[in-house]
Each structure stands twice: as C-alpha cells, then as structure tokens.
Amino acid sequence: xxxxxxxxxxxxxxxxxxxxxxxxxxxxxxxxxxxxxxxxxxxxxxxxxxxxxxxxxxxxxxxxxxxxxxxxxxxxxxxxxxxxxxxxxxxxxxxxxxxxxxxxxxxxxxxxxxxxxxxxxxxxxxxxxxxxxxxxxxxxxxxxxxxxxxxxxxxxxxxxxxxxxxxxxxxxxxxxxxxxxxxxxxxxxxxxxxxxxxxxxxxxxxxxxxxxxxxxxxxxxxxxxxxxxxxxxxxxxxxxxxxxxxxxxxxxxxxxxxxxxxxxxxxxxxxxxxx
Ligand code: BTN
Numbered sequence: 001x002x003x004x005x006x007x008x009x010x011x012x013x014x015x016x017x018x019x020x021x022x023x024x025x026x027x028x029x030x031x032x033x034x035x036x037x038x039x040x041x042x043x044x045x046x047x048x049x050x051x052x053x054x055x056x057x058x059x060x061x062x063x064x065x066x067x068x069x070x071x072x073x074x075x076x077x078x079x080x081x082x083x084x085x086x087x088x089x090x091x092x093x094x095x096x097x098x099x100x101x102x103x104x105x106x107x108x109x110x111x112x113x114x115x116x117x118x119x120x121x122x123x124x125x126x127x128x129x130x131x132x133x134x135x136x137x138x139x140x141x142x143x144x145x146x147x148x149x150x151x152x153x154x155x156x157x158x159x160x161x162x163x164x165x166x167x168x169x170x171x172x173x174x175x176x177x178x179x180x181x182x183x184x185x186x187x188x189x190x191x192x193x194x195x196x197x198x199x200x201x202x203x204x205x206x207x208x209x210x211x212x213x214x215x216x217x218x219x220x221x222x223x224x225x226x227x228x229x230x231x232x233x234x235x236x237x238x239x240x241x242x243x244x245x246x247x248x249x250x251x252x253x254x255x256x257x258x259x260x261x262x263x264x265x266x267x268x269x270x271x272x273x274x275x
Pocket of ligand 1: 038039041067070072137158
C-alpha cells in the first residue's frame with residue numbers, strides 16, 4: 001500500500017528515550033550518535049580499531065557514503081529511517097559469522113513485527129523484504145586474526161517512516177513501514193526492540209551456537225522453494241533454493257540435482273530485481 005502520510009516525527013532520535021528503553025542491555029552503555037557521518041559501518045570499524053568495547057552502537061541520521069554489499073550505495077533521507085551499526089567481539093571463527101548475520105536479520109524482522117504488525121522476510125543473506133520490495137539491508141564486516149574473529153560490525157539500514165514513492169533516486173523497488181501500514185512508528189521503540197531481541201539471540205548463540213535458530217530462520221526465509229541465480233566471484237550458478245543450513249549458508253539444488261553450499265554471492269530470484 002502506498003501512502004501520502006507525512007511523518008510528523010521529523011526530529012532527531014531521542015537518545016535519552018533510547019537509553020532508558022534499553023535499560024540493562026549491553027547496547028545502552030556505548031551509544032555513539034552523529035547527525036551526519038560517512039557510514040556508520042566505517043565509523044564502527046574505526047572505533048573498533050581504537051579498542052571500542054563490544055556492544056558499541058553507532059547511529060546516524062544521515063550518511064554521505066552509506067554502503068551495501070557488492071559495493072552498492074545505501075541511500076536514505078535523514079530523520080525518517082534507521083541507520084546504525086553494532087560492534088561485537090564474539091569469541092568465534094570467521095565462518096561462524098554468517099550465523100550472526102542471520103540472527104541480526106531475524107531480530108530485525110521480529111522487531112518490525114512487534115512494533116508495527118508487519119510480516120517481513122529474509123532474502124538470504126542480508127536483505128529484508130516485504131513482498132517484492134526491499135525494507136532493509138544488512139552489511140556485515142569483520143576483522144580476523146588467524147581465522148579468529150577480532151570484531152564484527154553489523155550495519156542495518158531499515159526503512160521506517162520514509163515515503164519511497166516520493167523519492168527521485170531509488171536503486172531498486174523499496175518499501176518502508178510507513179508505506180506498508182500508513183502509520184508512523186517510533187524509531188526509538190523500534191530500535192529498542194531490535195537491539196533487545198538481537199542481544200537475547202546473540203547471548204543464546206554464544207552459549208549454544210546457532211542450531212536452535214535453524215527452523216526459525218528457514219520459516220522466515222523468502223527464497224526457499226524458489227529458482228535462484230547466484231552471482232559469485234567463481235561464476236554464476238542456478239538452482240532451487242532448498243534451505244539455509246545450520247551455519248547460515250544457503251543450500252541450493254543445482255540443475256544436475258546436486259546440493260551446493262553457497263556461502264557468499266548475490267542471489268536473484270526470478271521476478272525480483274537485485275537489491
Ligand atoms: C545491502 O543492502 O547490501 C546492505 C545495506 C546496509 C546499509 C546500512 S545503513 C547503516 C550501515 N552503514 C552503512 O554504510 N551500511 C549499513
């Protein structure tokens with residue numbers, strides 16, 4: 001549903017509401033907020049290199065060089081959406097980080113559902129979709145030493161109170177919570193929900209791995225059963241998406257009937273433009 005509702009909440013994020021709502025969450029302790037930065041992922045990585053602690057949240061209203069995967073830009077007007085990055089220092093191996101991206105995607109769609117009632121889906125590995133339109137995207141970056149993770153930065157761009165129909169520059173079909181529901185939601189409350197949800201999933205994963213999320217992330221995946229094309233450094237591959245495995249990798253059945261494990265690359269689904 002497209003709408004002409006104009007957000008009344010055109011003011012900066014209220015950090016005291018955010019801190020209060022986060023309460024005892026480890027994300028409450030180190031919130032770095034900038035009205036304008038190049039990219040919250042860039043800033044989070046700079047802070048990480050200077051020793052910023054696990055749980056640091058870097059938030060911005062506007063980015064001059066917001067980035068997505070595959071060197072795409074992330075465009076968002078100021079004061080209406082959520083643009084933030086989380087710094088984590090999980091004691092894990094590099095290959096386990098896929099699981100964290102999936103948990104962050106799950107927490108994001110669960111937070112959206114709780115705050116607005118909207119059902120969104122994960123387009124493996126890092127996109128949030130409603131129908132054929134993109135609601136948000138995750139950019140995961142990591143630093144490793146001998147395959148041990150030093151830090152992970154999880155960045156999320158989530159379209160909240162934006163009216164994509166009114167924008168001149170759109171890279172792919174986009175939507176927002178406002179465009180879908182006609183209602184402006186509190187960005188602070190939404191962010192609190194996503195962060196608290198993610199913190200609980202993250203702690204569970206640190207205790208027992210990501211196995212217990214396997215069913216949930218498959219239920220919430222929009223690719224399964226669909227014919228997909230994977231563009232990867234080694235070439236393109238087509239097949240039917242079968243499941244997201246316990247590590248967070250995509251399993252597809254290729255045209256010769258063999259299962260292939262896909263750990264990176266760009267997935268396009270027939271009828272859905274790349275995003
Ligand atoms: C994608 O769609 O490929 C991922 C988009 C990720 C965008 C977010 S906005 C906050 C954070 N800072 C960035 O520069 N990128 C991520």
